[in-house]
Amino acid sequence: MAASLSDYLAAERTFLAWIRTGLALAGFGFVIARFGLFLRAAGLEHGGSRLALFGSPWIGAALILLGALALVWSAWHYIRLTGALGKSEAEIPHRSSLAVALAVLLGIMALALAIHLMPAAQAAVQPIQEVHMSQGNGIVTIASRHSVDETVQRLEGMLAAKGVKVFALVDHSGEALKAGFEMRPCKLLIFGNPKAGTPLMLASPSAALDLPLKILVWEKPDGTAVLSYNDPTWLQQRHALPGDLMGNISVVEALAAKAAGF
DSSP: OOOOOOHHHHOOOOHHHHHHHHHHHHHHHHHHHHHHHHHHHHTTTTTOTTTTTTTOOHHHHHHHHHHHHHHHHHHHHHHHHHHHHHOOOTTTTTOOOOHHHHHHHHHHHHHHHHHHHHHHHHHHHHHHHEEEEETTOOOOEEOOSSOOOHHHHHHHHHHHHHOOEEEEEEEHHHHHHHHTTTOOEEEEEEEEOOHHHHHHHHHGGGGGOOSSSSEEEEETTTTEEEEEEEEEHHHHHHHHHOGGHHHHHHHHHEEHHHHHTT
């Protein structure tokens, strides 16, 4: 039985529907991957959080790969189908070369995007793996993607943009050098906002021992720059701070993560 023009148009409509499906999968995967990075940068996610499942860069990359496969498969299936239809009716146009080229191109782009996100997926989980609390003393340490100086500059820029006052920048390694000692880069940034810190000290005067907030940026023996700061939960327990004021000090987590490049 000879294939009709409507058969070819139906095949092309199906093909275009598969292209939309592939693009939707890839787009949704990209959103999920970036949402995971946003959660980590905002300090809203911790090691075992359920949010990690829905904001996982690995899941996002997998969806992008699935979208790429859908696009490539749809192009192959369309070519095969129109080829079969063409054997029964050669006078009718066999296929849309532009649609085939578009599907293959989009498939390659989606695949490239997935490959691009793989390092981001590894980097996004790295801070969670390297975040540790030292001997229960409430010190949180995370790795930075930048050098000590670059990390400090990023912190200063973010604080200035938010109108947060930098009370002091203590260059421990610089002072050590003046005293004749060799020390890996180590800088302490002391910052805060009286509008945020004063309510904490009014609620618990002992909080003044740990305020203003501090972030220590230092270099490990392997050359990796890291940031250390007091865990807000630990500070709350240490000074019996009310829960409704925790937002005043938990900002340090988001600042550290963003300065580290996550």
